[in-house]
Amino acid sequence: MCIQRFDALKSLWTTLPPAPTPRRGFNNWPAIACLEGHIYVCGGSSDDENYLSGVDCFDPLTFKWESLGTMGTPRAGAAAAALRGQLYVCGGETGTSGINDFSALDTAERFTPRVGCWESLPPMSEPRGGDANGDPNIAACVLGDFLYVRGGHEVDSMERFNPSTHSWESLPPMRTPRYYAAMVAFSSRIYVCGGKDDYDAEDLKSVEAFNPALGCWEVVPSMNIPRANAGAVASEGYIYMCGGRIYSDSGPSRSLRSLERYCLSRCAWETLPAIPAECVEPHSILLV
Numbered sequence: 559m560c561i562q563r564f565d566a567l568k569s570l571w572t573t574l575p576p577a578p579t580p581r582r583g584f585n586n587w588p589a590i591a592c593l594e595g596h597i598y599v600c601g602g603s604s605d606d607e608n609y610l611s612g613v614d615c616f617d618p619l620t621f622k623w624e625s626l627g628t629m630g631t632p633r634a635g636a637a638a639a640a641l642r643g644q645l646y647v648c649g650g651e652t653g654t655s656g657i658n659d660f661s662a663l664d665t666a667e668r669f670t671p672r673v674g675c676w677e678s679l680p681p682m683s684e685p686r687g688g689d690a691n692g693d694p695n696i697a698a699c700v701l702g703d704f705l706y707v708r709g710g711h712e713v714d715s716m717e718r719f720n721p722s723t724h725s726w727e728s729l730p731p732m733r734t735p736r737y738y739a740a741m742v743a744f745s746s747r748i749y750v751c752g753g754k755d756d757y758d759a760e761d762l763k764s765v766e767a768f769n770p771a772l773g774c775w776e777v778v779p780s781m782n783i784p785r786a787n788a789g790a791v792a793s794e795g796y797i798y799m800c801g802g803r804i805y806s807d808s809g810p811s812r813s814l815r816s817l818e819r820y821c822l823s824r825c826a827w828e829t830l831p832a833i834p835a836e837c838v839e840p841h842s843i844l845l846v
Contacts, residue, residue, distance in 0.1 A: 561597070561616075562834065564800075564817075566793065571834045577614040578623050580605055589638035589647045593671065595619075598626075600647050603634045609652050610634070613669070630667050630676050635687055637698035641705050642721060645669040646679075648707050649686035649696045662687030662710060666719070683717055683728050686710030697741035699748060701770065706741070706748055713737050716748075716768065733766050733775050740790035744797050745822055746771070749778065751797070754786045754805055761786060761804050765820075782818050782827050795822055801833055 561574040581588055581602040588602030588610070597616040603609055609632035615624045629647060636650025648666040662685035667676050686696045686709055696709040706729075708716035714735040717728045732750060739753030739762070748768040755762055761784035767776045781799060788802030797820040805811045815832040 563618075564798075564833075569831050571831075573834075574616065575621065575623065577616070578625050579610065579612045579614050581610065582607075587635060589633070589636040589650065591638035591640050591645060593640035593645050594643065598638065598645055598669075600629060600638055600645075601633045601636055601650065608632075626669075626674070629669075630678060631663065631665055633663060635696065636663070637686075637696045637707060637709075639698040639700045639705055641700045642703075643670070643672075645671070646698065646705050646719070648698055648705075649682065649710060651687035660687075661685075666707075679719070680725060682707065682726055684710060684712060684715070695737055697739065697750075699741050699743040701743040701746070701748055704770075706743070706768075708732075708741055708750065709739070729768065730774060732768075733777070734762070734764060736762060738786035738803075740788045740799065740802075742790040742792050742797055744792035747776070749790070749792075749797060749820075751790055751799055752781060752785045752788055752802065759805065760784075779820070779825055779827065781820075782829060783814075783816060785814055785816075788814070796820060797822075798830075 563572050563574060577599050582605060589600040591598055599614045601610050611628040611632040613626040613629060615626050631652060633650035633652050636647050638647045646668045649663050651660040651662050653660040664681040664685045666679040666682060668679060669676050686707060698707045705719040706716060714731040717726050719726050736753030740751045742749050749765060751765045753762050763781040763784040765778040765780060767778050769776055784804060785802035786805060789800045791798050800817045802814045803811050817830040817833055818827050819830060820827050
C-alpha cells in the first residue's frame with residue numbers, strides 16, 4: 559500500500575514511508591482517516607489474504623509511523639472518519655477463512671486517542687460492505703455534528719450517526735445508484751462524485767449533493783472525466799478528485815493518474831497536474 563502527499567501550493571507530490579503493517583494495496587483496502595493532524599490506517603487485508611484488525615498512525619511532523627493495537631473486529635473495505643476528537647470505523651467485511659469467505663458488516667466502532675481504546679456502537683440500519691464480488695463499496699464523512707455513511711449492497715442509500723443520541727437515522731436515497739463513488743463534506747453539503755452506474759455499468763462523471771437543511775439531493779456540475787474508486791477531499795473552497803478507474807464493457811478497466819478540482823464559487827471543474835503513479839482506489843486525507 560502506497561501513500562502519497564500533494565502540496566497544493568507547490569503542485570508537488572511526495573511519497574510517504576510505508577506503514578508498519580503490510581497490507582494489500584488493491585481490493586480489501588484499510589479504512590483511512592485523519593484525526594488531530596495524524597493519519598490513521600485501520601484494518602484491511604494482509605498479503606496472505608486474511609482480514610486485519612491492526613491500526614497504524616502516521617505523524618507528519620516526525621514523518622514516522624506508530625502501531626496502536628487492534629480494533630474490536632477485523633475488517634477490510636470499511637469506511638473511517640473523525641468526529642469530536644474520536645475516530646469512527648464503519649461497515650466493511652470480515653471472514654474467518656480469508657478474503658474469499660466474507661460477510662458484509664453492519665457494525666461500527668470508535669477510537670478515543672486520549673484513552674487509547676475502542677468501543678462498539680449501535681449497528682447501522684443495514685450491512686455496508688463489499689458488493690456481490692467482495693469489492694469495497696462504502697464511504698463516510700462528517701458534516702456538522704453527524705457522521706454520514708453511504709453505500710453497501712443498497713448503493714443509493716445513506717444514513718447518519720448522531721453522537722448525542724447514540725443512534726442512526728436513515729436518509730433519502732440518492733438520485734443515481736452508484737457503486738464505487740467518492741463522498742466528501744463541503745460547504746454545508748455532502749457531495750457524492752462519480753462511480754459506476756448500478757443498472758448498465760456506465761462509468762459516471764455526474765455529481766450530486768445532499769442538503770441536510772432541506773433533506774434532499776441536488777444536482778451538481780459533472781466532473782471532466784468519469785471515474786470510479788476515486789479519492790475525494792475538500793480544502794479551501796475546492797473539492798479535489800484524484801485517481802480511480804474507468805471501467806469498460808468492451809475491454810479491461812483503466813487506471814487513472816488524473817487530478818481535478820471543483821471550485822464552489824465558479825461552479826466548475828478544472829484539471830490539475832497528474833498523480834506520479836496510477837492511483838486506483840485512493841483514500842484522500844486532508845491534514846490541517
